[in-house]
Amino acid sequence: xxxxxxxYSVLIGIVLTGVIPLIGGIAxxxxxxxxxxxxxxxxxxxxxxxxxxxIGTVIVTIPTSMTEMDAASLTAEPPVWQTIAISVISAxxxxxxxxxxxxxxxxxxTFKAALSAGLGFGIPQLLTIAFGLVSMYLTFSQINSxxxxxxxxxxxxxxxxxxxxxxxxxSIYIEFTVNDAIAQILxxxxxxxxxxxxxxxxxxxxxxxxxxxxxLIAIGGIGVTSVVTALIPNLLVAGVITIAIGAAAFIFxxxxxxxxxxxxxxxAASDAFMQSxxxxxxx
Numbered sequence: 001x002x003x004x005x006x007x008y009s010v011l012i013g014i015v016l017t018g019v020i021p022l023i024g025g026i027a028x029x030x031x032x033x034x035x036x037x038x039x040x041x042x043x044x045x046x047x048x049x050x051x052x053x054x055i056g057t058v059i060v061t062i063p064t065s066m067t068e069m070d071a072a073s074l075t076a077e078p079p080v081w082q083t084i085a086i087s088v089i090s091a092x093x094x095x096x097x098x099x100x101x102x103x104x105x106x107x108x109x110t111f112k113a114a115l116s117a118g119l120g121f122g123i124p125q126l127l128t129i130a131f132g133l134v135s136m137y138l139t140f141s142q143i144n145s146x147x148x149x150x151x152x153x154x155x156x157x158x159x160x161x162x163x164x165x166x167x168x169x170x171s172i173y174i175e176f177t178v179n180d181a182i183a184q185i186l187x188x189x190x191x192x193x194x195x196x197x198x199x200x201x202x203x204x205x206x207x208x209x210x211x212x213x214x215x216l217i218a219i220g221g222i223g224v225t226s227v228v229t230a231l232i233p234n235l236l237v238a239g240v241i242t243i244a245i246g247a248a249a250f251i252f253x254x255x256x257x258x259x260x261x262x263x264x265x266x267x268a269a270s271d272a273f274m275q276s277x278x279x280x281x282x283x
Contacts, residue, residue, distance in 0.1 A: 002140040002174065009181035010137050017188050018130025021123045034116040041105050042120020042199070049090075049097040049121075050128075056089040083230045091223030094121075094195070098202050099215045111257040114203035118196030125195060129188040133181075139173055179236045186239035187229070193246030194222055200253035204260050221249060 028034045060082055098121070106113055142148040152166045198218035205214025225245050229238040 002144055005178050006176060006181065007137065007140055009178045010133050010140065013133045013181050013185045014130050014137065016185055017126045017133065021126045025119065025123045034119055035108060035113050038106055038108060038113040038116035039120040041101050042117035043124055045097040045101040046121045046124045049093045052093045053090045056093070057086050060085050060089070080231065084227055087226035087230055088223050091219045091226060094222055095198065095215045095219035098199055098218065099211060102199065102203050103206050103211055109203065109207050109260070111200065111260045114200045114260065115196065118199030121199065122192035122195040125192050126188050129184060133184070136173065143170065143173060183235035183239035187242040190239070190242030190244070190246030193250040194225060197249035197253040198222060200256065204256055207260055
């Protein structure tokens with residue numbers, strides 16, 4: 001049976017990572033507090049990054065998954081090299097997705113545009129966690145009602161899955177604790193803050209015409225955070241570290257907002273000067 005405390009913690013997580021970000025994002029767009037085109041560009045970049053990262057993850061994990069198709073593999077810790085590889089791939093894809101988004105798809109070169117793009121990336125990240133928690137809550141309900149065993153009984157009878165694998169799957173949910181839920185919530189907000197900070201940093205360096213340097217800084221920050229926290233066995237500690245790093249990165253990036261200055265548009269005088277040169281060449 002799943003305790004009420006665990007169920008309530010998951011419900012709170014759904015509200016914090018799903019309901020509040022969704023309503024907050026809609027409200028910010030409606031009030032014009034964030035730039036709509038930049039926000040939706042960020043959402044598009046998130047979708048593209050998620051697809052590419054998923055493909056990369058499958059490629060990295062295929063060798064292990066093909067050789068470990070048993071009940072124990074469901075709860076086994078992945079090899080360290082896989083954890084590092086997936087973290088690096090994810091960080092690189094996110095960084096370059098933001099670079100393409102900001103440099104080639106966004107005309108605005110302002111702090112507001114960068115913040116909007118970062119939220120467009122960060123809010124879907126939170127919603128992804130919320131969807132996972134919703135699925136977990138539904139599974140909790142099935143376990144407590146006895147429907148979980150009934151659902152998989154037919155698959156076991158047909159030989160599609162073993163009783164051991166069903167028991168191992170069930171144990172994953174039964175062993176889920178309140179601390180695990182808190183860890184997921186903290187980690188999700190920390191990651192979202194990192195995304196916003198990365199967008200601001202990349203925007204800053206784009207305006208300085210040093211886009212690649214800013215992208216590498218963003219990739220390094222996301223990658224190192226992901227690797228370090230993924231290797232920490234205590235999920236709650238990892239969650240605390242993630243949100244601490246995310247908050248620090250956002251504060252650092254926010255303090256540089258005045259340094260984001262859009263390139264000056266040509267003045268009327270300079271336009272006239274260039275036109276005179278063009279006329280003289282024609283003559």
